[in-house]
Amino acid sequence: xxxxxxxxxxxxxxxxxxxxxxxxxxxxxxxxxxxxxxxxxxxxxxxxxxxxxxxxxxxxxxxxxxxxxxxxxxxxxxxxxxxxxxxxxxxxxxxxxxxxxxxxxxxxxxxxxxxxxxxxxxxxxxxxxxxxxxxxxxxxxxxxxxxxxxxxxxxxxxxxxxxxxxxxxxxxxxxxxxxxxxxxxxxxxxxxxxxxxxxxxxxxxxxxxxxxxxxxxxxxxxxxxxxxxxxxxxxxxxxxxxxxxxxxxxxxxxxxxxxxxxxxxxxxxxxxx
Numbered sequence: 001x002x003x004x005x006x007x008x009x010x011x012x013x014x015x016x017x018x019x020x021x022x023x024x025x026x027x028x029x030x031x032x033x034x035x036x037x038x039x040x041x042x043x044x045x046x047x048x049x050x051x052x053x054x055x056x057x058x059x060x061x062x063x064x065x066x067x068x069x070x071x072x073x074x075x076x077x078x079x080x081x082x083x084x085x086x087x088x089x090x091x092x093x094x095x096x097x098x099x100x101x102x103x104x105x106x107x108x109x110x111x112x113x114x115x116x117x118x119x120x121x122x123x124x125x126x127x128x129x130x131x132x133x134x135x136x137x138x139x140x141x142x143x144x145x146x147x148x149x150x151x152x153x154x155x156x157x158x159x160x161x162x163x164x165x166x167x168x169x170x171x172x173x174x175x176x177x178x179x180x181x182x183x184x185x186x187x188x189x190x191x192x193x194x195x196x197x198x199x200x201x202x203x204x205x206x207x208x209x210x211x212x213x214x215x216x217x218x219x220x221x222x223x224x225x226x227x228x229x230x231x232x233x234x235x236x237x238x239x240x241x242x243x244x245x246x247x248x249x250x251x252x253x254x255x256x257x258x259x260x261x262x263x264x265x266x267x268x269x270x271x272x273x
Contacts (some may be wrong), residue, residue, distance in 0.1 A: 010064065017066040023102050024066055030106050032059040034114035042118060094141055097148035104147055112140035177251035181259065190260055193249040198230040198242060 018025045032055050039051040098105035115121065116136040126135060175183065184190070231239045 013067060014063055017063050021066055021070050023098065023105070024070060025063060026102065026106050027109055028059065028062045028066065030110035031113045032056075032062075034110055035117065037114060038117035042120065090141075094144050097144050097151075101148070101151045104151055105144060108140055108143045108147065112136045112143070115139075177248060178255050181252060181255040184256070185259060190256065190263075192253045192256055195245050195249045196242065197246070198234065198239070 035058070036051060036055040039055065040048065044051055113136070116132055119132070122132055122135075126132060230242070234242065
């Protein structure tokens, strides 16, 4: 096989591992760091260069075969769901927490993996490899189970700015539009009102002056809804409030427009004199 093509294929494989399985790639990287610490502290002290070379080679091999391993795990997961539904539910629950908080899961998995290899830290009664592995797996699962709800509470806690109650805004709509305009003019505020708009329209349809009457109105031809309507998006009560605000703003702007037009005419006449 062409070496260049082989290197390109390997590069694509590693890229797929990091793109499609980001969390698993991060777990392997954290585990490699833990293994390097174990080699330096426990198994092969004072051999920095060879330990780094072994860990780097193992990391490259693990990342390279990750895509195939994950494909096999998907098939094993399907078998697990059919054979052991309880274990499948527990695994899905833990995976959901890991998916929501990947950094938290990485820290816990990395600490548990490192603790498994540090044999000197374990009591003699449970220092046997298989028992140590079972304890590490249970400890990691328990830590994720405990940390998940705590992280949910922290994530759901409002910010200090949100905790501070906002000052109630002036209820403009409590006044009639004409009275509201008179009060605004007295305060020197001749601005118009802007209301968020949520309407069912036909986006991209030519304006009447550009269409020149050659294209029938879309409402005459018929339209089909695409996506949720305003009522579906906002809810019935919010949609009603928005329509009331739009109607109020329309009356307000008509009165304000008459006032501004009158003032503009008076200024034009005084300038002409």
